[in-house]
Amino acid sequence: MICPEKIDTLLEARWIIPVEPAGVALRDHAVAINKGVISAIVPSAEAHARFAPEEHIVLENHALMPGLVNLHTHAAMSLMRGIADDLPLMEWLNNHIWPAETRHVDSGFVFDGTRLACAEMLRGGITCFNDMYFYPEASARAAIASGIRASIGMIAIDFPTAYASDADDYLAKGLALRDEYSRHPLLSFCFAPHAPYTVSDRIFNKILTYAEQLDLPIHIHLHETRDEISDSVKVHGVRPIERLHRLGLLGPNLIAVHMVYLDNGEIELLAQQGCTVAHCPSSNLKLGNGLAPIVSLLNADINVGIGTDGAASNNRLDMFEEMRFTALLAKGQSGGANMLPAWQALQMATLNGARALGLGALTGSLVAGKSADIIALDFSSLELSPCYDPVSHLVYAAGREHVSHVWVNGKILLNCGELTTLDERELLLRAEFWRGQMAAG
Structure with missing residues (x-):
């Protein structure tokens, strides 16, 4: 019996748009991430048998794409x-x-x-x-x-x-x-x-x-x-x-x-x-x-x-x-x-x-061996329904308000719309401080 491979994270989504190859939208696939790097992108059923993730995230109504x-x-x-x-x-x-x-x-x-x-x-x-x-x-x-x-x-x-x-x-x-x-x-x-x-x-x-x-x-x-x-x-x-x-x-x-x-x-x-x-x-x-x-x-x-x-x-x-x-x-x-x-x-x-930027081997597409710089968009809203072509939707229908999750180098920086590394309230206070400074001349 082959033991499942231990990894940090397994992301499943309704669609995965890898960018490479161009125009492809993978249905019911998963992205395996370990040590900040994409290990594999495979059908969900295969991923369940192949990997033992510490964290398993299922996004049933989402599209995953490169950041x-x-x-x-x-x-x-x-x-x-x-x-x-x-x-x-x-x-x-x-x-x-x-x-x-x-x-x-x-x-x-x-x-x-x-x-x-x-x-x-x-x-x-x-x-x-x-x-x-x-x-x-x-x-x-x-x-x-x-x-x-x-x-x-x-x-x-x-x-x-x-x-x-x-x-x-x-x-x-x-x-x-x-x-x-x-x-x-x-x-x-x-x-x-x-x-x-x-x-x-x-x-x-x-x-x-x-x-x-x-x-x-x-x-x-x-x-x-x-x-x-x-x-x-x-x-x-x-x-x-x-x-x-x-x-x-x-x-x-x-x-x-x-x-x-x-x-x-x-x-x-x-x-x-x-x-x-x-x-x-x-x-x-x-x-x-x-x-x-x-x-x-x-x-x-x-x-x-x-x-x-x-x-x-x-x-x-x-x-x-x-x-x-x-x-x-x-x-x-x-x-x-x-x-x-x-x-x-x-x-x-x-x-x-x-x-x-000389980073094409590191980021810009979802390919095994590249860094896990990934975003998820929630396609469950009325303005994105129905969806016949998720690639078309990403350009012509979706907006930044639909981004729900962001990972950079495998670390989650936006979780269900909430920033994980930056304090929004503190940023607003600093912005208001600088507005006052500039308004004063």
């Missing part, structure tokens, strides 16, 4: 949600956001703001986020406190702040932080030069050298507005993408955020160089910047992930909303209802983002 990967955000800016709405990007930055950051942003602000963002993201099924902000050491501590997976941006910008005196100082502090947390199981790092208009060629060259030595992604705002492009032509004689190409930054490690204004030659160049695009539809729309040519990017076989951007320009860290917008806008732009089907939007919000 969402937020490929671009500024988590701490959750504390700036709504302070300067309905303004174009550069007016928003120059007259409101940057002055507010100068007055208020410190490590305490970033720690509290990032925890607030982590709570919102976890409740919305996001298990991994790619961050870009000042005081990244505070972002790292906040992510660790919440238990979420995070790619921490080592920001670089060519003007002084309370955090750093110049771009070299930003990089030195970022690299020291990476050294400190290089072995942490939930943290990874990327270089995060803010944008071509705030970073010099010298610093870009320095970042490229470090990125090649350390094999780390480079995460940057790029081609977000028409003004950015025209200013680059005036100052550098070329559009920003061409400038970065001449500097050697275009390549498989580049995560280019927004990418609204692209010509056919630039799309071809991005494809040739293997770059990733982080698509942020809500932020682009809200700031009036336009719509990225997602269909053309996908047709060129460019890896496209999805991000929320920060809550100051979105104002939600809601990847279900971004997924739905991504699919619908692609259909509207192309005039083809068959463009960007649900399975592809789901892959963009999970596996594509993980691959961009």
